[in-house]
Amino acid sequence: MMLGQEHAQELGEHAAGAAEKFDAGKTIIHHVSNSPIDEPLLHLPKIAGIDLSVTKHVLMLWLIAVFVFLVVTFTVRKFLKQERPIPVGFMNALEALVEFIRDSIALPNFGKKWVNVYTPLLLTFFCFIFCANAIGLIPVFEVLGLLDHFVLHTGPDSFIKHLLEGGTTATSNFNVTAGLAVITFFAIIVAGSRAHGVVQHWINLVPHGLAWPLYILLIPIELMGMLVRPFALTMRLAANMTGGHIAILAILSFVFLFTEMFGRAIAGVGVGLAVSVPLATAISGLEIIVVLVQAYVFTLLSAVFIGMAIHVHH
Amino acid sequence: MPDDERSTPLEQSLEAFQETVRKSGPAAMGSYSLIGAIILLGGIGYAVDQWRGHAHWGLLVGLVLGLIVGFYELAKAVFRR
Numbered sequence: 446m447m448l449g450q451e452h453a454q455e456l457g458e459h460a461a462g463a464a465e466k467f468d469a470g471k472t473i474i475h476h477v478s479n480s481p482i483d484e485p486l487l488h489l490p491k492i493a494g495i496d497l498s499v500t501k502h503v504l505m506l507w508l509i510a511v512f513v514f515l516v517v518t519f520t521v522r523k524f525l526k527q528e529r530p531i532p533v534g535f536m537n538a539l540e541a542l543v544e545f546i547r548d549s550i551a552l553p554n555f556g557k558k559w560v561n562v563y564t565p566l567l568l569t570f571f572c573f574i575f576c577a578n579a580i581g582l583i584p585v586f587e588v589l590g591l592l593d594h595f596v597l598h599t600g601p602d603s604f605i606k607h608l609l610e611g612g613t614t615a616t617s618n619f620n621v622t623a624g625l626a627v628i629t630f631f632a633i634i635v636a637g638s639r640a641h642g643v644v645q646h647w648i649n650l651v652p653h654g655l656a657w658p659l660y661i662l663l664i665p666i667e668l669m670g671m672l673v674r675p676f677a678l679t680m681r682l683a684a685n686m687t688g689g690h691i692a693i694l695a696i697l698s699f700v701f702l703f704t705e706m707f708g709r710a711i712a713g714v715g716v717g718l719a720v721s722v723p724l725a726t727a728i729s730g731l732e733i734i735v736v737l738v739q740a741y742v743f744t745l746l747s748a749v750f751i752g753m754a755i756h757v758h759h
Numbered sequence: 760m761p762d763d764e765r766s767t768p769l770e771q772s773l774e775a776f777q778e779t780v781r782k783s784g785p786a787a788m789g790s791y792s793l794i795g796a797i798i799l800l801g802g803i804g805y806a807v808d809q810w811r812g813h814a815h816w817g818l819l820v821g822l823v824l825g826l827i828v829g830f831y832e833l834a835k836a837v838f839r840r
Contacts, residue, residue, distance in 0.1 A: 549777065745787075
């Protein structure tokens with residue numbers, strides 16, 4: 446009887462040990478994905494079966510939208526109130542960005558007639574995606590978590606504890622990038638319809654002057670192609686933003702994996718100092734470029750797609 | 760004095776990088792559309808299989824359609840004047 450009890454206790458301890466074992470995959474996914482919908486930051490009612498509760502990525506989207514709106518509006522209004530319209534400081538950078546997007550992305554794709562019509566859309570895309578990407582590299586909530594752990598000591602259900610759930614990069618969420626791509630999808634239709642008329646835009650989807658049996662093949666292919674373009678935008682941005690973070694976290698997880706493998710903390714610390722931290726720092730440096738390039742590529746591809754609807758060539 | 764002589768090597772590198780990325784826009788569109796078409800239509804086919812209980816026919820048809828649409832989009836990007 447005693448032996449049975451001891452065996453059961455041993456099994457229980459073993460099970461507890463196994464439960465505490467470091468699971469790199471689970472930890473990484475927890476750190477890049479959105480906070481769970483059943484533990485939202487703000488509870489909101491369901492409308493038409495859709496839970497409208499605010500998760501971490503939704504909060505990030507709101508914060509970024511407010512940040513971009515306030516910074517740009519404040520800077521431009523301040524500039525317009527000046528007696529001499531000479532841009533200085535941040536306005537200088539903003540003007541350079543606007544000129545860059547207009548001259549190197551919008552103008553070659555839209556042409557002179559439409560450049561000023563669609564440049565604001567591209568600028569909004571670029572600023573919003575850039576800020577959303579960039580904030581993922583800044584450990585704002587992690588610092589808040591440290592402050593909470595050592596100073597504030599809030600309860601387990603506090604707002605700060607919920608903020609520590611999930612990742613901060615909203616653009617690594619497929620729903621966010623899908624939302625942005627849907628805007629591009631409708632922008633393509635609007636741009637084509639404004640340039641050629643509603644009916645002619647749909648006629649322009651397929652090349653003219655072909656034998657009629659070919660149209661039976663081409664019309665469904667073109668319609669499917671219409672859906673593929675926003676999907677490609679969605680997939681590309683979200684995958685790129687998730688990939689970089691997964692790479693950094695995977696390299697940092699070596700510390701815990703080696704500690705577990707050798708049963709000594711010094712092994713993990715050694716691997717961390719020699720490999721993980723330098724490599725993660727280097728990849729973080731690379732991520733700064735990725736943040737810029739991904740915002741640029743999304744904007745560029747949106748411009749190419751919209752430009753194709755305006756200037757139809759088959 | 761030409762621009763190249765005035766700008767620093769870093770500026771020249773960044774300008775070259777920017778020019779490369781700008782020119783690669785249509786090519787990137789073609790390649791992403793190819794991959795996107797295969798994943799999207801293959802995924803729809805797989806979802807139809809799961810829904811209707813077919814044995815992989817939906818996935819197969821979806822992948823073939825994805826290849827056709829993807830290569831059509833790629834050809835449009837490559838041969839666009």
